[in-house]
Amino acid sequence: MSKTRIAFIGAGNMAASLIGGLRAQGLDAAQIRASDPGAETRARVQAEHGIEVFDDNAQAIADADVIVLAVKPQVMKTVCQTLQPTLQKGQLIVSIAAGITCASLQAWVGARPVVRCMPNTPALLRQGVSGLYATAEVSAEQRQQAEQLLSAVGTALWLEQEQQLDAVTAVSGSGPAYFFLLIEAMTAAGEKLGLPRETASQLTLQTALGAARMAVASDVDAAELRRRVTSPAGTTEAAIKSFQSNGFEAIVEQALEAASKRSAELAEQLGK
């Protein structure tokens, strides 16, 4: 990426996180440009990251090697169709918009190299994880550029089939909210058991963080880690048995199926 020029179309939350990540990785401010209709948004990213900003998308993409489409899915069609006549041969299009398929993007920008990504909100803290899918037109060098871009805000994982992005959306895209739900429920249950709310909240949050860190650092899987902390006839076993007798795994499976199905439905609607 030492010479790659990157243009962001839309300079909102996700674009700003990516720009911050790239700058932290050592990319020069002169390699990055962004366009956004909001004067305040432009001023913010310019002040924070020292990059050049534009109110005209066509100006931002001139001479860019990589064009990151970081606008809301609802405006993607118009943005792409407006950009299309100014695109140059060999420019890589990277879309981070939820639910916009490569076929839709290529229908709007032409048969160009496109990488479609599904990041998640912890990208804002550079703790995200993204699924990436590349169309056949994407070169090995461009794959590397896309991977480095998304790696600036967390872990980047390539997918073999575009359809798998619905599953990525179900697991990690929507995933932070599932953990927030569990945190809410555990905090409320702790309070019911007699703890002050703040204490229950801190115990839950630190437990979530500690468990995630243990699981990430461990060379054994989560099931084994669970077995190791579950003594026969102990307190953890009592709780796990209660979870499982209430169908915990089935509840999770159904929830992720619902998210994946909704992701496919949204792609269908937004691609028109």
Ligand SMILES: NC(=O)c1ccc[n+]([C@@H]2O[C@H](COP(=O)([O-])OP(=O)(O)OC[C@H]3O[C@@H](n4cnc5c(N)ncnc54)[C@H](OP(=O)(O)O)[C@@H]3O)[C@@H](O)[C@H]2O)c1
């Ligand atoms: N945030 C996440 O956790 C997350 C996770 C996965 C995927 N994504 C995807 O990332 C994309 C951006 O999300 P975000 O959260 O960063 O949204 P955001 O903060 O609203 O940023 C989008 C920016 O694009 C600007 N914009 C609107 N129309 C434009 C145009 N025609 N040309 C250039 N810029 C334009 C918006 O300006 P105005 O506000 O003035 O309209 C806004 O500043 C979305 O497609 C979303 O699906 C986000």
